[in-house]
Amino acid sequence: MNAPKLSTRDLCKSFQKDGVSIEVLRGLNINVAKGEFVSIVGASGCGKTTFLRLVNGLIRSSSGSAMIDGREVTAPGSDIAFVFQQDGLLPWRNVIDNTIIGPEIQGRNLGEARDLASSFLNLVGLRGFEKHYPHELSGGMRQRVNMARALTAGAEVLLMDEPFAALDAQTREIMQTELTRIWSETGKTVLFVTHQIDEAVFLSDRVLVFTVRPGRLKEEVFVKLPRPRELALKRSPEFGLYVDRIWRLIEEEVRESIRRETEEALLAARR
Amino acid sequence: MISPEVRRWIVSFGVAAILWEAVAWYLDNKLFLVRLGAIGERFVELIQSGELISDIQVSFIEFAGGFGLAIIIGIGFGVLMAASRRVRDLFDPWVSMLYATPTIALGPLFMLAFGIGYTSKIALVFLTAVFPILINTLAGLKTTDRNLLEVVRSFGATPRQIYFKVRIPGALPFIIAGLRVSVARALVGVVVAELFGARAGLGFLIFRSAQSFDTAGLFVAVFILAICGVVCVELLKWIEIRLAPWRFNNIEED
Ligand SMILES: Nc1ncnc2c1ncn2[C@@H]1O[C@H](COP(=O)(O)OP(=O)(O)O)[C@@H](O)[C@H]1O
Numbered sequence A: 001m002n003a004p005k006l007s008t009r010d011l012c013k014s015f016q017k018d019g020v021s022i023e024v025l026r027g028l029n030i031n032v033a034k035g036e037f038v039s040i041v042g043a044s045g046c047g048k049t050t051f052l053r054l055v056n057g058l059i060r061s062s063s064g065s066a067m068i069d070g071r072e073v074t075a076p077g078s079d080i081a082f083v084f085q086q087d088g089l090l091p092w093r094n095v096i097d098n099t100i101i102g103p104e105i106q107g108r109n110l111g112e113a114r115d116l117a118s119s120f121l122n123l124v125g126l127r128g129f130e131k132h133y134p135h136e137l138s139g140g141m142r143q144r145v146n147m148a149r150a151l152t153a154g155a156e157v158l159l160m161d162e163p164f165a166a167l168d169a170q171t172r173e174i175m176q177t178e179l180t181r182i183w184s185e186t187g188k189t190v191l192f193v194t195h196q197i198d199e200a201v202f203l204s205d206r207v208l209v210f211t212v213r214p215g216r217l218k219e220e221v222f223v224k225l226p227r228p229r230e231l232a233l234k235r236s237p238e239f240g241l242y243v244d245r246i247w248r249l250i251e252e253e254v255r256e257s258i259r260r261e262t263e264e265a266l267l268a269a270r271r
Numbered sequence B: 001m002i003s004p005e006v007r008r009w010i011v012s013f014g015v016a017a018i019l020w021e022a023v024a025w026y027l028d029n030k031l032f033l034v035r036l037g038a039i040g041e042r043f044v045e046l047i048q049s050g051e052l053i054s055d056i057q058v059s060f061i062e063f064a065g066g067f068g069l070a071i072i073i074g075i076g077f078g079v080l081m082a083a084s085r086r087v088r089d090l091f092d093p094w095v096s097m098l099y100a101t102p103t104i105a106l107g108p109l110f111m112l113a114f115g116i117g118y119t120s121k122i123a124l125v126f127l128t129a130v131f132p133i134l135i136n137t138l139a140g141l142k143t144t145d146r147n148l149l150e151v152v153r154s155f156g157a158t159p160r161q162i163y164f165k166v167r168i169p170g171a172l173p174f175i176i177a178g179l180r181v182s183v184a185r186a187l188v189g190v191v192v193a194e195l196f197g198a199r200a201g202l203g204f205l206i207f208r209s210a211q212s213f214d215t216a217g218l219f220v221a222v223f224i225l226a227i228c229g230v231v232c233v234e235l236l237k238w239i240e241i242r243l244a245p246w247r248f249n250n251i252e253e254d
């Protein structure tokens, strides 16, 4: 096998909060090949977002490391782009100026960036909206700008944190097919966090199931469904089998997470 | 064609003017309420004598000087306090205290210290106007949306880029809102400063008129001040909407 595009070695993270240490991630060893689409699923609070932020270099690990092309990640750079759960568009910038912010920050040629941004806005179906402001767009459109912005940064690795969570079910399905199309056209390496199991199966080559906090790798599931994938695939029996299998893996974790949440809420109420 | 808003204003003022005239006619007390016509006549007289022009000039210089200084110092100090924890810790108690103090009460002290001319007036206007600007600048720079910060950081933004691309544009609407509050306070500052002693100015015109039982002259000054206040506040509101339309998008009037 070729050297992985993205990898982590014994990655651990603890947060200090009010003098107490919370262990969020423990000993993660993950390899993602170039051009691979990998999803992460896990109960809420298990450290998925923290994992992406570590890989991006937004926060530092407690021990272990994340690597891109074998080089350790120490700070955010131009080789990784992050698609956040909240679109995070600057409200005072129009769509095109929001889309080119990556190249702008990295000091690259703005004319070229604008051309690139236009082509990606076109790709996500937003041609003609370049001069609109975020508050004039729907949630789905803003999320597509979010995606075009990450693509325009030109990074080979895309980290996506529940990018479709805030969308209604129909828009989400459309966005899923759009994303698979864009991914196959651009050959990006994608790490995609979601809490929707069917979304993970539909998009991914491989699904990583995390345990409850501290997040560890519970199991990985290779999704051997043919590509290109159409929405109709979701109604096939094979698809259902994958979803069932991952759901069984995750069920116990989710129950544990709910139990903890209740316990913590009760504790907080008593205080 | 006139817009519904303009029509509302006209109707509202029309009704008020009729009521005014009716009450003035009924009371028939020229010391308390004079007819609008008398105010208009007095206005023309004051213009012709040149008095009003020089009063407006003087008040304008005091207002512009004090308010301009308040903008420069208020924004400058707000930026400094947002940038440095030490500066903030040092000045925060003073800012909170002085903001809550009716600084206008210092007027007589300023007359004693700086004399009866422009300096004392500008100082008082500055002091009444600076704190809302300072506090809003600080608040605007400190309440930047975390999501936006994380986005630009993820693209590798330097602290300087974060400041100029996110924090400052995000703070602008706050700063304009601060100016809107300050403008009204600055106008009050002008009038009160002149009441404590002056040679000319709209506040002094009010004082003069009251001394000589010239109610019409007093109302001339009051109306001019009211119009200035409304124009400034509306202008800043307009700028605020232009600058940050997203903040007004979800607000519904009923
Ligand atoms: N900056 C932080 N400081 C303290 N605790 C944090 C911080 N970020 C995340 N956490 C905690 O780490 C845990 C995992 O959070 P997160 O990675 O957001 O989970 P997920 O994305 O899987 O829902 C949560 O319990 C959260 O409260």
Ligand SMILES: [Mg+2]
Pocket (backbone or CB within 6 Å): A048, A049, A050, A161
């Ligand atoms: Mg999360």
